[in-house]
Amino acid sequence: MRSCLCPGSFDPITNGHLDIIERATTIFDHVVVAVLHNPTKTGLFSALERVELARAATAHLPHVEVRSFANMLVVDVAKECGADVILKGLRSEADYAYELPMATANRQIGQIETLFLPGDLARGHLSSSLIKQVAELGGDVTEMVPPPVHTALRAKFVTSR
Ligand code: ADP
Numbered sequence: 001m002r003s004c005l006c007p008g009s010f011d012p013i014t015n016g017h018l019d020i021i022e023r024a025t026t027i028f029d030h031v032v033v034a035v036l037h038n039p040t041k042t043g044l045f046s047a048l049e050r051v052e053l054a055r056a057a058t059a060h061l062p063h064v065e066v067r068s069f070a071n072m073l074v075v076d077v078a079k080e081c082g083a084d085v086i087l088k089g090l091r092s093e094a095d096y097a098y099e100l101p102m103a104t105a106n107r108q109i110g111q112i113e114t115l116f117l118p119g120d121l122a123r124g125h126l127s128s129s130l131i132k133q134v135a136e137l138g139g140d141v142t143e144m145v146p147p148p149v150h151t152a153l154r155a156k157f158v159t160s161r
Contacts (some may be wrong), residue, residue, distance in 0.1 A: 003030035004115070005083035007074050009128065010035050010083045011043035012149045017125035020089035020117055025063050032081045033058065033066045036074070044156060046130055051100075057146035074108025087112040089122045 010033070024031045037047040045053065048052055050147050051068045055148060058064040058157040069077045078086055086106060088099050096116070103114035126144055129135055142150055 001083070003032060003083050004028045004085050004087040005032050005034055005074070005078045006087050007034040007036055007082055009037065009043065010050050010054050011045050011128050012050060012096065012131075012145065012152065013057050014027055014123075014126045014128055014145050014149070015143070016091070016119060016123040016140065017087065018057055018146055019120045020087070021058060021064060022061065023117060024087050026059050028087075031061075031064045031087075032083055033064060034074075034077050035066065035068045036072070039070055039125040040110055044086060045152070049152065052151055053146075053149050066094060073075055073110070075112055076124035078110065078112050083112075086112060088114060088116055089119045090116045091119045093126075095119075110129070114115050 006021055006024060008017065021031060021033060035047060035050045035054060037043070037050070037152050043050070047070065050128050051066055054066045057067060067081065074086060086103070090096055090099065099116065100112070104114055106114060131141050132153070133146050138157075141153060145153065
């Protein structure tokens with residue numbers, strides 16, 4: 001059985017992340033989505049909320065497991081999950097420039113390969129931070145996030161206004 005690790009902050013999970021995860025399930029038998037968080041940094045959603053949203057967004061995918069990890073190296077998370085490779089989505093050359101040193105370091109310190117999957121061009125503009133900015137100012141993000149995330153964003157920003 002071949003498995004991959006899809007690590008990230010997922011604050012919150014977007015349709016860009018979901019595209020990569022769905023396509024990963026066509027290549028790997030098992031996909032672990034690792035929600036990584038740093039307890040000293042505050043995101044919009046708590047670690048528990050991010051996990052719950054990622055689980056709701058991937059509920060239709062039987063071979064996907066969502067787990068949460070704090071303050072751990074990705075290579076250690078991969079080992080703990082029994083993942084064979086790390087899988088990352090690439091939106092642009094900027095993503096590649098950012099990811100390449102991390103992939104090299106992870107191979108050096110953890111003897112694990114990173115595979116890159118090209119992102120869907122139609123979702124290349126999607127990032128959690130852009131979506132949070134749009135949602136905070138009342139913009140429509142329906143097409144950008146899975147329905148449970150849309151509901152959660154509305155709840156966050158409607159109650160904070
Ligand atoms: P980070 O915590 O490094 O900011 P994210 O949680 O935003 O990471 O994303 C995790 C992974 O998902 C990264 O590899 C990132 O390149 C990828 N990703 C994010 N958005 C998209 C998208 N729209 N299309 C393809 N891949 C994406």
